[in-house]
Amino acid sequence: MKIKVFIMLAIISTSLPSEELRWYINDFPPYSVLSGDRIGEGVVQKLISYLKTLKPEFNITPVMANVSRITEEFQKGHNILYGTYRQTPERAVYTLYTVPYLIYQSAGILVNKNFVHRWSKYLVGKSFDLKKAFTDREFRFNVIKDVTLGSWIDDPVANAPPELLQYVNLSSDSQNAERLMGLQMGRITAIPGYEESLRMNIKSLGLPLDEFQFYPVLGSPAYQKMSLAVTKNDWGRKLVEKLNPLLINLRPAVAKDYESWISKESIERYRLEKF
Incomplete structure (x- = not known):
């Protein structure tokens, strides 16, 4: 037994x-x-x-x-x-x-094609010069606190004039919606992120994908x-x-x-x- x-x-x-x-x-x-x-x-x-x-x-x-x-x-x-x-x-x-x-794929920058006059000056070929953008007092950039995306984004953000930055505390549906709506309305010039994630956020909000354009940051690795x-x-x-x-x-x-x-x-x- x-x-x-x-x-x-x-x-x-x-x-x-x-x-x-x-x-x-x-x-x-x-x-x-x-x-x-x-x-x-x-x-x-x-x-x-x-x-x-x-x-x-x-x-x-x-x-x-x-x-x-x-x-x-x-x-x-x-x-x-x-x-x-x-x-x-x-x-x-x-x-x-x-x-x-x-x-x-590395993180990059999302912009609204309808406001091309506001961000085209930051392009170098097919890349977005984020350091140059932060020298423009009219540039507005929305970032998520405590999220690191790569030195090509994190370092320019760390050295950027505070008045050019808008922060959200975490990535949630409501805050993603707020960021993308701000981009669509022109209140924000650009937002950083991963193309595949941003595409999903755009689709979930019912916004037209072809209204937005994603660019790699100048000097960033592709992957x-x-x-x-x-x-x-x-x-x-x-x-x-x-x-x-x-x-x-x-x-x-x-x-x-x-x-x-x-x-x-x-x-x-x-x-x-x-x-």
């Missing part, structure tokens, strides 16, 4: 999840899609489902939070993951990163690599070792998911990029 009980307990212990992973997400299409026709089909959401299939012992618990809250959790040393936390020297103090799992961020401690180091081989094998599937969100014109060039 004791042997039977022992065997049953052994079976139960191996079948139950052995490691809880608190995975933070926020409303950030196409990585986390929380509304619309493709709800739940975000790139990171699909990645979570792949990992659950490959490693059933990972008890992944998605937790909603904005970037400020996530940063606080990392800084406090709480054991968490986050899929879209760009690497910066400041964040390296309290986070570790896995191998890259995705190549993605970047995205890794998972985990807490910088022994738990995080062990987790990175477990995740790295899984993420390498999942790269083709994740890239295919990402392709489903970008414009058809971008797919051919995107497929040429290699890790």
Whole structure:
């Protein structure tokens, strides 16, 4: 009888999840899609489902939070993951990163074609000279607090005259709507972001896509690599070792998911990029 009980307990212990992973997400299409026709089909959401299939012992618990809250959790040393936390020297103090799992298009600038006279002077070829724009007292730029998009945007913003900047605290449906409506009405000259995310926001508001134009920032790379961020401690180091081989094998599937969100014109060039 004791042997039977022992065997049953052994079976139960191996079948139950052995490691809880608190995975933070926020409303950030196409990585986390929380509304619309493709709800739940975000790139990171699909990645979570792949990992659950490959490693059933990972008890992944998605937790909603904005970037400020996530940063606080990392800084406090709480054991968490986050899929879209760009690497910066400041964040390296309290986070570790896995191998890259995705190549993605760099952030750029969105403008309204109806106000071309207000922003065409900042163009250099097919790129937007953000540093030059910030020398113009009539330029108005709307940014999201605590969101880093790349040095080609973050550094000019950090050095910009405060009166040229408008801030929102987090990326939400209402604030995205406010930003895009401000751009449509001409109250804002430009907003930064990722083309695929901005396209989704425009469509969700029922605004005409052909009214807006996206430009890369002068001097920015065409693509970047995205890794998972985990807490910088022994738990995080062990987790990175477990995740790295899984993420390498999942790269083709994740890239295919990402392709489903970008414009058809971008797919051919995107497929040429290699890790």
